[in-house]
Amino acid sequence: MLLGFEHIGMTSRNLDRTIAFYCDLLDLKLALRLKTDRGEQAFLDTGSGMLEVGCPVAQVSRSRDVPPHEAGMRHLTFAYDDVDAMVERLQAAGVEILEGPRPAVYTEVIKRVAFVRDPDGIIVELVERADGR
Incomplete structure (x- = not known):
């Protein structure tokens, strides 16, 4: 199980x-x-x-993005109660913002979404879960 x-x-x-x-x-x-x-x-x-x-x-080199035609991990995702506030916090800390908060595409599971990069270049997705999740 x-x-x-x-x-x-x-x-x-x-x-x-x-x-x-x-x-x-x-x-x-x-x-x-x-x-x-x-x-x-x-x-x-x-x-x-x-x-x-x-x-x-x-020595470790910076992470690279996985192209759409290649198998691999594309991003890490963490859920928050307020994506806009989290992005403001990260922006104030100088974090690279790839895509600011916006409505999600898959609204059945996610309400809002944003994308940032961690210090090694890994893409991190921030989401607000859809109601009822």
Whole structure:
């Protein structure tokens, strides 16, 4: 029996900067941070799943967008009660805003949506859930 979504793994160029973005700005909680023989690892809790963030000793290049014709992860999505307020907060912090708040396309599940980039270039989608979700 499925219990729920657990975590997604990602790589960071700078763990302090990544934790600051996801925890200080997006309100995730740092659940675990430790050093390993390959670098550092952190788990950031959303309350309904986690981000497992690895920061290797090796040099890491910036994330690239996955083209529409290529399989892969396109973005991470987090739900908020007020997308407009969240985008204002991120904009004030100097975060790159790709697309400001607007009505969603799939209104059966999402009411409003916006897109930003994290410090490593990963696209992060911010949504307000549709009523009843």
